[in-house]
Amino acid sequence: xxxxxxxxxxxxxxxxxxxxxxxxxxxxxxxxxxxxxxxxxxxxxxxxxxxxxxxxxxxxxxxxxxxxxxxxxxxxxxxxxxxxxxxxxxxxxxxxxxxxxxxxxxxxxxxxxxxxxxxxxxxxxxxxxxxxxxxxxxxxxxxxxxxxxxxxxxxxxxxxxxxxxxxxxxxxxxxxxxxxxxxxxxxxxxxxxxxxxxxxxxxxxxxxxxxxxxxxxxxxxxxxxxxxxxxxxxxxxxxxxxxxxxxxxxxxxxxxxxxxxxxxxxxxxxxxxxxxxxxxxxxxxxxxxxxxxxxxxxxxxxxxxxxxxxxxxxxxxx
Numbered sequence: 677x678x679x680x681x682x683x684x685x686x687x688x689x690x691x692x693x694x695x696x697x698x699x700x701x702x703x704x705x706x707x708x709x710x711x712x713x714x715x716x717x718x719x720x721x722x723x724x725x726x727x728x729x730x731x732x733x734x735x736x737x738x739x740x741x742x743x744x745x746x747x748x749x750x751x752x753x754x755x756x757x758x759x760x761x762x763x764x765x766x767x768x769x770x771x772x773x774x775x776x777x778x779x780x781x782x783x784x785x786x787x788x789x790x791x792x793x794x795x796x797x798x799x800x801x802x803x804x805x806x807x808x809x810x811x812x813x814x815x816x817x818x819x820x821x822x823x824x825x826x827x828x829x830x831x832x833x834x835x836x837x838x839x840x841x842x843x844x845x846x847x848x849x850x851x852x853x854x855x856x857x858x859x860x861x862x863x864x865x866x867x868x869x870x871x872x873x874x875x876x877x878x879x880x881x882x883x884x885x886x887x888x889x890x891x892x893x894x895x896x897x898x899x900x901x902x903x904x905x906x907x908x909x910x911x912x913x914x915x916x917x918x919x920x921x922x923x924x925x926x927x928x929x930x931x932x933x934x935x936x937x938x939x940x941x942x943x944x945x946x947x948x949x950x951x952x953x954x955x956x957x958x959x960x961x962x963x964x965x966x967x968x969x970x971x972x973x974x975x976x977x978x979x980x981x982x983x984x985x986x987x988x989x990x991x992x993x994x
Contacts, residue, residue: 747807864910
């Protein structure tokens, strides 16, 4: 509803798209939208706008479900969009002012994070307070009772199915994924980047990321794709490869998803270079999606990393 919220990344398991259909649960609070089937598990959905008494706004294609696990409960928080994944210094996080912390509908906000020199404030949600104030646990248990699978069957299925987790993003008309462990953070693309004279063509410039200079590369150019128009959905995915932290501009980041290894196959071999960079694909038949899985290490294979590292000092001197 036009406001920014955040939760501790340790509780976030994945980010998925909102499906077309949600199964309603009778006799539950209005903030419990219902349940969805997420890889044969029923996931209860909590509508944060309803829970926080925010002005309702129709969720568009950017709407996402943030899947969290807290005290052995797994739920989906329905949001208008997930914009960034950030590493923030503790010094930028302040306790919620006492005058507001006693207000009932603000008690689930534990801290305030100051970004962009204090120009942007993000409310940090306390899951402990969230679960304590509302009958969420009761609602979850009611949702879980709807499944016809026994706990033993679910456990057997979960342990037998090995999965990998990926950050999925868009470039041109394609969907791409990279292992979540390779991603340092995801940030918005600023209005302006600082250009570096004589930098390689694929380097769009550098940005100041909380006091550090970050080289930014055009991901489309690296893959030989046609250039697109700049828009507010674009993001910078930050990798740390070969000891260098570097950002890659993508058209949008859609989700963080767990993919069963059984759905991952070798990509058709076109060339030796392609095989290294795009060696696998995820074939999600039920969703009618094919996600090309990149090996981030090879994004730098033919890049002069020494030249890339020097961009920091060049920018500082200028």
